[in-house]
Amino acid sequence: MTIGYGxxxxxxxxxxxxxxxxxxxxYINGKxxxxxxxxxxIRIPTIQFDDATSKISIYxxxxxxxxxxxxxxxxxxxxxxxxxxxxxxxxxITGNTTSCLRYNAVYNTYDGPQxxxxxxxxxxxxxxxxxxxNSVVINSDNTVVLAGLNSVAVYKSDSACGSxxxxxxxxxxxxxxxxxxxxxxxxxxxxxxxNGTSTNANGKANHxxxxxxxxxxxxxP
Numbered sequence: 357m358t359i360g361y362g363x364x365x366x367x368x369x370x371x372x373x374x375x376x377x378x379x380x381x382x383y384i385n386g387k388x389x390x391x392x393x394x395x396x397x398i399r400i401p402t403i404q405f406d407d408a409t410s411k412i413s414i415y416x417x418x419x420x421x422x423x424x425x426x427x428x429x430x431x432x433x434x435x436x437x438x439x440x441x442x443x444x445x446x447x448x449i450t451g452n453t454t455s456c457l458r459y460n461a462v463y464n465t466y467d468g469p470q471x472x473x474x475x476x477x478x479x480x481x482x483x484x485x486x487x488x489x490n491s492v493v494i495n496s497d498n499t500v501v502l503a504g505l506n507s508v509a510v511y512k513s514d515s516a517c518g519s520x521x522x523x524x525x526x527x528x529x530x531x532x533x534x535x536x537x538x539x540x541x542x543x544x545x546x547x548x549x550x551n552g553t554s555t556n557a558n559g560k561a562n563h564x565x566x567x568x569x570x571x572x573x574x575x576x577p
Contacts, residue, residue, distance in 0.1 A: 359400055362408045364443035366430060374398040378539040380532065391496070392462065395527045396506040397539040408550035413549030415494050415501040416530035419466035421452040425473065425503055427491050427524075431486030435515075439486045448524065449477040459510040459523035460532040469531045471504045475522035483524060484510065492526045502547070504528050 360369035379396040383390055403409060403456065428445040453473035456463045463472055469491065475482055483506055489563075492504035504526030512521040529536065533544055540547075 359399060361403065362406075362511065366441045366443075370403075372400045373398055375411050380535055382417045386458060391508045391525060392464075392527070393532075395505060395529065395532050395535070397536065410490070412493075412535075413499075414529045414536075414547050415496055415503045415531070416548045417496060418529075419450065419471060419503070420500070421450050421466075421492075422477075423450040423466075424448075425450065425471070426500075427473075427483050427490070427526075428493065428508060429487030429506060430481060431484045431488075431490075433484060445481070445519055446481050447478055448473040448482060450474075451477060451523065459512070460525060466528075467531070469528055469547035471526040471528050473524045473526070475518065475524070477522040480517050480518040482522070484570075502529060515534065538558070 357374040358371050359374055360366060360371050362368075362370045376399040378399070380393040380395050382393040383395070391450050403420065405411070426445045428443055430440045430443055432439060433444075452471055453463070453465055453472075455474055456472035457460045460470075460472070463470060466472075473482075487506050488508075490506045491502055492506060493500045494503040495501075498536070506526050507527045508552070509522055509524045513518055513519075530548070536547060537544055
């Protein structure tokens with residue numbers, strides 16, 4: 357497995373080869389892949405941190421409905437579109453538990469293993485093919501931190517990217533902290549950076565304006 361880093365533009369990235377992969381032990385249950393455990397660790401050779409490459413801390417603070425997040429990726433901007441070379445970001449908003457359960461009967465809460473956003477809250481704006489595994493970030497104390505990892509989308513009818521009849525589920529790394537610490541040997545303090553408890557006055561994280569540009573995803577007719 358090859359990992360690119362050091363630039364938002366894939367054509368300008370440096371590359372390393374993954375040495376070992378640690379799957380979450382509960383991800384594969386018989387022949388079923390459990391999306392709530394859709395998380396893995398890839399061990400890579402040591403790389404040098406600089407202005408273009410650094411660690412992102414894991415957000416372990418509160419989440420709830422109507423929370424602004426930024427989903428990022430190199431995926432297409434419509435179904436079957438080619439992958440992008442430049443990293444893009446799009447605003448997504450978390451839904452309430454009742455609405456999320458309509459799309460995923462085993463969905464828990466925002467303190468559980470998954471984060472849920474609803475297409476109806478950001479019409480024509482959402483993740484698309486090729487975005488799986490990419491970051492979903494939140495602004496905590498004016499610092500971009502990792503809230504989730506893009507996992508799976510569920511559609512009620514229209515299956516086009518950006519559909520209002522959809523829910524998107526992201527694995528929440530903070531919930532899987534024991535797996536992360538045991539797999540890496542790193543401490544929870546190091547992984548979170550002690551930055552997971554601050555939100556603004558109304559309990560919501562601030563909208564992030566630091567990602568390159570927003571993708572507008574339009575459903576096909």
